[in-house]
Every structure is written in C-alpha cells, then in structure tokens.
Amino acid sequence: MxxxxxxxxxxxxxxxxxxxxxxxxxxxxxxxxxxxxxxxxxxxxxxxxxxxxxxxxxxxxxxxxxxxxxxxxxxxxxxxxxxxxxxxxxxxxxxxxxxxxxxxxxxxxxxxxxxxxxxxxxxxxxxxxxxxxxxxxxxxxxxxxxxxxxxxxxxxxIEEACEEYRRIKAELEEAKRRAFMVDASKYPEKVPTIQATPVTHGHIGLKLGVLEFAKDGSGEFRLLGILPHERNAVMRMVMTAARNAT
Known part of the structure; x- marks a missing residue:
C-alpha cells in the first residue's frame, strides 16, 4: 500500500x-x-x-x-x-x-x-x-x-439493486441507439457501416451474413463475413460504427 x-x-x-x-x-x-x-x-x-x-x-x-x-x-x-x-x-x-x-x-x-x-x-x-x-x-x-x-x-x-441498474443501463443504451438512428432514404451518406467479421465455420444459419454487391449492376455478390446472431452484440457493433462516423 x-x-x-x-x-x-x-x-x-x-x-x-x-x-x-x-x-x-x-x-x-x-x-x-x-x-x-x-x-x-x-x-x-x-x-x-x-x-x-x-x-x-x-x-x-x-x-x-x-x-x-x-x-x-x-x-x-x-x-x-x-x-x-x-x-x-x-x-x-x-x-x-x-x-x-x-x-x-x-x-x-x-x-x-x-x-x-x-x-x-x-x-x-x-x-x-x-x-x-x-x-x-x-x-x-x-x-x-x-x-x-x-x-x-x-x-x-443486492439483487434488487442489480436488477434496477440493469434496467437503467438498458434504457440508456436504447436512448443512445435512437439518437444514432439515421433515415437511410434521406441521409444515405450518414448511415453507419459495420466492419465484417471473419467467417466462422459451422455457424451459417445462426449468424447474420454480410454481403457486398457488385457495383456493375450484375447483382452478383460475395460473402464478407458473419456477424454474431445475438442482438446485443450486433447493436454494440452498430453503436461503435455510428460513433466513429460522427
């Protein structure tokens, strides 16, 4: 000490x-x-x-x-x-x-x-x-x-206090999420992007795939990666991308 x-x-x-x-x-x-x-x-x-x-x-x-x-x-x-x-x-x-x-x-x-x-x-x-x-x-x-x-x-x-704090944290996170929401039809340049994660074998169908469409109008695409299927994990990535974009 x-x-x-x-x-x-x-x-x-x-x-x-x-x-x-x-x-x-x-x-x-x-x-x-x-x-x-x-x-x-x-x-x-x-x-x-x-x-x-x-x-x-x-x-x-x-x-x-x-x-x-x-x-x-x-x-x-x-x-x-x-x-x-x-x-x-x-x-x-x-x-x-x-x-x-x-x-x-x-x-x-x-x-x-x-x-x-x-x-x-x-x-x-x-x-x-x-x-x-x-x-x-x-x-x-x-x-x-x-x-x-x-x-x-x-x-x-302790049980009641922890439950109350989790409720408050959830409300604050939801408020932050709403604050970063962007109308893609009006402000497409402000829509946050999420960096793709590496493809994890065996998890297709359980997670969200990120696709990149060809720019030549052919409609072809390639798989960039797989995002976590948990909602909170995806929201954390969205929030991070939104903060970096502002």
Whole structure:
C-alpha cells in the first residue's frame, strides 16, 4: 500500500508545485489542494484496511463461513474511496498503480475500482465484494453521497439493486441507439457501416451474413463475413460504427 500512497502523494504535490510556481496562487489554495490530497489518501487507506481486516477474519474462520463474514463496511469504504478518486480525477492513475486494466467491454465503471481494492485478497471475499460494484454504480447514478451510502445500502438489497441498474443501463443504451438512428432514404451518406467479421465455420444459419454487391449492376455478390446472431452484440457493433462516423 505504501507504494500506491507515495505515488498519489508525489503526483499531487508535483501538480501543486508547478501550478503555484506558474500562477502564483495563494497559500489558501495550496492548503486546499493539500487537504484534498490528504482526504483522498485517507479514503484509500481506510478502504484498504477494511478489506484486509475482513480478509484476515475470513482466513481465520475459513471453516465457519456460512455467510457470516460482514462485508457492508468494506463495500462502504470502497465506495467512499471511489468517490474521492473520481473527484480528484485520479481514476486512471490509481488503477494503473494497482495493475488493473480497463477493457473495452467493461460495462460497469465501478467494477475496476472494486477489483483494484480486492486484487490480493481471498477469492471468496473478492467475488463477494465485487458483486456490489453494480450496487455502487446504481448509487453513483442516483447521486448518493459517501456518508449516506451505508443507510442507502440497507434499503437496496443486492439483487434488487442489480436488477434496477440493469434496467437503467438498458434504457440508456436504447436512448443512445435512437439518437444514432439515421433515415437511410434521406441521409444515405450518414448511415453507419459495420466492419465484417471473419467467417466462422459451422455457424451459417445462426449468424447474420454480410454481403457486398457488385457495383456493375450484375447483382452478383460475395460473402464478407458473419456477424454474431445475438442482438446485443450486433447493436454494440452498430453503436461503435455510428460513433466513429460522427
């Protein structure tokens, strides 16, 4: 943990030194910057301590699990740290220092942070805590403040919260899809194109074929590739193509 804390401390101090040297800011602004840095490091330290205390208890009571290991405090601590990291604009730095990579298919912005805090603990505890990343994402969507999160968490069981977040995500994706819809008859040049995927043997009939028609009017065509047959997979490709075209 010391290396991570030092990385945040040094980078924050460097930002402060260069800013004040260039702009001549007042001591009050300097103090505010230091206070913000200290608050961020404290939130990270408290979340780390909470997860490791919970992990130690898990390891000492591994034969008496039965769902008795409390994790609400750990989840609340990580949520507080997540909010502080986001407010400081240090998300990418924090994840890099913890060795966590964000993949293109990451659907939940909270999950990488939860994974970073639980990377080195028992797999049972890591899986249990990371399930709450979706709950934390719902809390962020609703603007829940860190000090209100423990009470909010009691009123939002994990199953119900996850279902609600999935519903909200689906609505947002549908809204994005509608925003990118183009009337091909009016704006043919704006219609997004999808890069063909390689043909997968044995899946013809289960997936959508992409054809390229000859430009000489002969009506001949060739098969470019096969798209996934899952609707969500196709829509992700359409959305990507639409974003690239705008």
């Amino acid at each position: 010391s290396n991570v804390m030092m990385g945040f401390s040094e980078s924050t101090q460097h930002d402060g030194d260069s800013t004040y040297a260039d702009n001549g800011r007042t001591d009050a602004h300097n103090n505010e910057n230091v206070a913000g840095s200290n608050k961020l490091m404290l939130a990270i330290a408290e979340a780390d301590n909470a997860i490791h205390r919970c992990n130690d208890r898990l390891l000492s009571e591994v034969e008496k699990l039965g769902g008795t290991i409390p994790t609400a405090g750990v989840v609340a601590g990580i949520y507080t740290a997540y909010c502080a990291i986001e407010a400081a604009g240090r998300r990418e730095q924090f994840l890099a220092e913890r060795g966590i990579k964000i993949h293109g298919n990451t659907q939940n912005e909270c999950y990488p942070i939860f994974r970073a805090f639980t990377k080195k603990v028992h797999s049972w505890l890591r899986d249990r805590v990371c399930k709450y990343a979706t709950v934390a994402a719902l809390a962020r969507h609703e603007g829940v403040l860190p000090h209100d999160f423990p009470g909010w968490l009691k009123d939002h069981p």
